[in-house]
Amino acid sequence: MLSIKRVPTVVSNYQKEEGGEVLGGGCGRNCLKSCCIQGARLPLYALKRVDKVAEKELPLLGCKEHCSVAFLDSLILGEWEERMQRGLFRYDVTACETKIIPGEYGFIAQLNEGRHLKKRPTEFRVDKVLQPFDETKFNFTKVGQEEVLFQLEASDNGEAQFSPNAPIDVENSPSFVAINVSPIEYGHVLLIPRIFECLPQRIDHASFFLALQMTVEAGNPYFRLGYNSLGAFATINHLHFQAYYLAMPFPIEKAPTKKITKLSDGVKVSKLLNYPVRGLVFEGGHTLESLANAVSEACICLQHNNVPYNVLISDCGRKIFLLPQCYAEKQALGEVSAELLETQVNPAVWEISGHMVLKRKKDYDEASEANAWRLLAEVSLSEERYEEVTALVFQAIASVDLSVKPQCAEEVDSVSSGTQPAMVAGSQQCLVLQ
Incomplete structure (x- = not known):
């Protein structure tokens, strides 16, 4: 068994200081378990049906002045700020120093000393991407109801709807959006699909489609959603995604790509070029679901082949990065230098994307x-291993799409370094149910 010791991230105020277990017995804490959930009510947002991600209608630099704020975007930020005013976070993330590192890619450095203070390292197994859910460990049914921002589901009639005080239908296991009490950035939230099913940390088609829908409907290119598998620095084995706002482009978003193939459903698959971590990029598709299915099929393949990976959904859901990695494995085998280990940086999806969260001044x-x-560079698979892994991915995709034919023609798409995403986009249309 391969394992590493690392300081676990505290995502809820109900995690124990050591080992990631729950404080107390659960009753009387206003948690999400059966002892407290009966009769509880929370806001409910129903996602509208989106068949395809809209093309950019305005120049990115000009969109800020012309686009309205999407209702979901306002809801996330409004509820998050209310929790900040109530003092539910472990520290004030807005006070953390941040700078753009000089260079071609503009890596972003943040000094976040509050994320690991007074925490003891815990042992995590890193050689199994698929592990069974363990009720005895901390999971999201043990968070306080005050940490949950709202319930999230697909709309019955295809139109966005919001109810400020809806009952919690435990039998149908709703999805929740909750705060991360150790935020990396402004608006840092957790998406927990079908929370009461207690799903382990593994992507399935339905959960990934929900995550993509949320990113699209937020309608803000500065809102990115990420996923870490077990073995790729997820520390809680209860299915969840993370998302936050950062008002600058990620370096990975500026990296050039080379087209590999185009699927029959219109999804284009490319590979990253001139970036320290090797990875695949998915975009396009005749429908939003076809894009989600292609990525989730690739993720499921990596899971079944025990390959740790990270996922970044960016550009309002138009572009998805799939990044297999091996840093934790190298760390467990003693192949990472002491100099890198001393930084205590855990290269999960945000760090791989170029947002370096540093713990030491x-x-x-x-x-x-x-x-x-x-x-x-230590995170990335070797060229040989990467080719083996991507061959497995394309084989998995081909099993559901017989049109997969890798193309040899050079097609390099580079993002202009002068292009800045617009801060807000989308529309304000949403039916509010009283």
Whole structure:
């Protein structure tokens, strides 16, 4: 068994200081378990049906002045800020120092000393991507109801709807959006699909489609959603995604790509070029569901083949990065240098995307593109292993799409370094149910 010791991230105020277990017995804490959930009510947002991600209608630089704020975007930020005013977070993330590291890619460094203070390292198994759910460990049914922002589901009639005080239908296991009490950035939330089914940390088609729908409907290119598998620095084995706002482009979003193939349902699959972590990029598709299915099929393949990975959904759901990695495995085998280990940086989806969350002032002051590149190069699979893994992925996709034919023609799509995403986009249309 391969394992590493790391400081676990505290995502809820009901996690124990050591081992990630729950404080107390559950009753009287206003939690989400049967002892407290009966009769509870929470806001409910029903997602509208979106068949396809809309093309960008306005130049990115001009969109800020012309686009209205999407209702879901306002809901997330409004509820998150209310929890901040109530003092539910472990520290004020808005006070964390942040800077853009000089260089071609503009890696982003944040000094976040509050994420690991007074925490003891815990042992995590890193050689099994698929592990059974363990009720005795901390899971999201043990969070306080005050940490939940709202329930999230698909609309029955295809139109967005919002109810500010809806009952919780435990039997149908709703999905929840909750705060991360150790935020990396402004608006840092957790999406927990079908929470009462107690699903382990593994992607399935339905949960990934929900995550993609949420990103699309938020309608804000600065709102990105990420996923970490077990073995790729997920520390809670209860299915969840993370998302937050950062008002600048991620370096990975600026990396050039080379087209590999186009599926019969219109999904284009490319590979990253000139970036320290090797990965695939999915975009397009005749429908939103076809894009979600292609990515989730690839994720399921990696899970079944025990390959740890991270996923980033960016550009309002138009672009999805799939990033197999091996840093934790190297760490467990003693193949990572002491210098990198001393930084205590856990390269999960945000770090791989270029947002380096640093815990020591020394590392922040000395942050450079070379240092960021050196860390992420250790995360990436070797060229040989990457080719083996992507062959498995395309084989899995081909089993459901017989049109998969890798193309040899050079087709490199680079994102202009001068392009800045618009801060807000979308529409305000939403039926509010009283």
